[in-house]
Amino acid sequence: MRIYVDNAATTKISDEVAKEMISCIKEIPGNPSSIYAEGREAKKAVETAREKVAKAIGASPREIYFTGSGTEADNWAIRSTAKAYADKGKHIITTAVEHHAVLHTCQDLEKQGWEVTYLPVDKYGRVAAEDVERAIRPDTVLVSVMFANNEIGTIMPIREIGAICRERKVIFHTDAVQAVGMIEIDVNELNIDMLSLTAHKFHGPKGVGALYVRQGVKLTPFITGGAQERGKRAATENVPGIVGLGKAIELATADIHGKQKQLTELRDYYIKQVLDKVPYAWLNGHPSERLPGNTNISFRFIEGEGMLLRLDMKGISASSGSACTSGSLDPSHVLLAIGLKHEDAHGSLRVTFDTSNTKEQADAIADALAEIVPLLRSMSPLYEDFVKNNKED
Numbered sequence: 109m110r111i112y113v114d115n116a117a118t119t120k121i122s123d124e125v126a127k128e129m130i131s132c133i134k135e136i137p138g139n140p141s142s143i144y145a146e147g148r149e150a151k152k153a154v155e156t157a158r159e160k161v162a163k164a165i166g167a168s169p170r171e172i173y174f175t176g177s178g179t180e181a182d183n184w185a186i187r188s189t190a191k192a193y194a195d196k197g198k199h200i201i202t203t204a205v206e207h208h209a210v211l212h213t214c215q216d217l218e219k220q221g222w223e224v225t226y227l228p229v230d231k232y233g234r235v236a237a238e239d240v241e242r243a244i245r246p247d248t249v250l251v252s253v254m255f256a257n258n259e260i261g262t263i264m265p266i267r268e269i270g271a272i273c274r275e276r277k278v279i280f281h282t283d284a285v286q287a288v289g290m291i292e293i294d295v296n297e298l299n300i301d302m303l304s305l306t307a308h309k310f311h312g313p314k315g316v317g318a319l320y321v322r323q324g325v326k327l328t329p330f331i332t333g334g335a336q337e338r339g340k341r342a343a344t345e346n347v348p349g350i351v352g353l354g355k356a357i358e359l360a361t362a363d364i365h366g367k368q369k370q371l372t373e374l375r376d377y378y379i380k381q382v383l384d385k386v387p388y389a390w391l392n393g394h395p396s397e398r399l400p401g402n403t404n405i406s407f408r409f410i411e412g413e414g415m416l417l418r419l420d421m422k423g424i425s426a427s428s429g430s431a432c433t434s435g436s437l438d439p440s441h442v443l444l445a446i447g448l449k450h451e452d453a454h455g456s457l458r459v460t461f462d463t464s465n466t467k468e469q470a471d472a473i474a475d476a477l478a479e480i481v482p483l484l485r486s487m488s489p490l491y492e493d494f495v496k497n498n499k500e501d
C-alpha cells in the first residue's frame with residue numbers, strides 16, 4: 109500500500125463528504141436561482157453550507173462568498189480592495205513568502221500603477237509584526253499576509269498584524285488555505301477583514317473555495333452576469349461542491365484540538381527520525397510555530413527531484429514544495445527568502461501528514477531517506493568535493 113504524505117497539496121475526499129455530495133447530485137437537481145420547489149431546495153443546501161463555513165471561522169453567513177478555489181479567493185480579495193479603495197491610495201503590503209496566488213496578483217497590480225512592499229522574513233520564514241507596522245503609510249489600502257506558509261509550515265503572527273491593521277484602519281487579508289481545518293480560527297478575535305480558504309485542503313472537493321469579507325468592507329464584483337452571491341460573483345452555483353465544502357469544514361473543525369495534538373506528535377517524531385538517520389540535513393521553518401502536520405527538510409548535496417522519484421518508486425508520495433510550482437526548475441522562492449543557497453534549496457523535501465498517517469509510515473519514510481540520500485550523494489560532485497576537502501582538513 110502506498111504512503112501518501114502530500115496533504116498540503118491536496119487531501120483525499122472523505123467518505124462522508126463524498127456521500128453527501130452524491131446525495132446532492134442525485135436528489136437536488138434544481139438551480140438555486142429558481143423560485144420553484146427544486147430551486148428553493150438547492151438554495152437551502154447552499155445556505156446551509158454557508159452557515160457551516162461561517163461557524164467554522166467565527167463569521168456571519170452573510171460574510172461568506174463561495175468561489176471556485178483558494179486562488180480565486182486571493183485574487184478577488186486583493187483586486188477588489190485595490191479597486192474599491194483606490195481613492196485612498198495605491199499601496200499594498202505583503203511578504204516575500206506568499207503563495208503565488210498572492211504574489212502574482214500583486215505583481216500584476218504593480219503593472220497597473222499600484223506600489224507593493226514585499227516584506228522580508230526571518231530565518232524561520234516569519235514576518236515581524238513590527239515590520240508590517242513600519243511599512244504602513246497614509247496611502248496603504250491593504251496588508252495581505254498568509255496565515256501559515258504552504259511550503260515550510262511557519263505560522264505568521266496574525267493576531268498582532270490584525271491588531272495593527274485595525275488600529276491603522278488598513279484592510280487585512282490572510283490567505284488561510286493551509287490553516288483552516290488545522291488551526292482554530294476566529295476572524296473577530298484575530299481582527300481579520302478578509303480570509304481565503306479552499307475545500308480540498310481538508311478532505312473536501314477540488315474546485316470550490318470561499319472568501320470571508322467582514323461586514324462593512326467594500327467588495328467589488330469578481331464576475332459579472334448574474335445576481336449570484338449577492339451580485340458579487342455571477343455564475344450558477346456549484347451546489348454539490350459547495351455542499352461538500354460545508355460538510356468538509358464541519359468535520360475538519362469538529363475536534364481540531366485533538367487533530368492538532370495527534371499531528372504535532374507525529375510531525376515531531378518524523379523530524380527526529382530523519383535528522384537522526386541522515387547527516388547534513390536540517391528542518392526548514394519554525395520549530396514550534398508551524399502547522400501541525402507540516403515538515404520541510406533540506407538535504408545537502410542532492411537534487412530534490414531525484415529524491416522524489418526514488419521515493420515514488422518505493423510507494424511514497426511527497427513533494428519538494430508547493431504543488432502549484434512542482435513543475436518548475438527554479439528553487440523555491442520561500443526557501444531562498446529564508447536564506448538558503450540555491451543548491452540547498454533544490455534539495456528540500458516536504459512531507460505533510462494527515463490523521464490517517466501513522467508512526468509506522470513515518471519510520472518507513474525515514475528509513476527510505478536513509479537509503480536514498482546517501483545513494484544520491486554518491487553521484488554528486490558537490491558531495492565528492494565536500495568529502496575531499498574535509499579529509500584534507
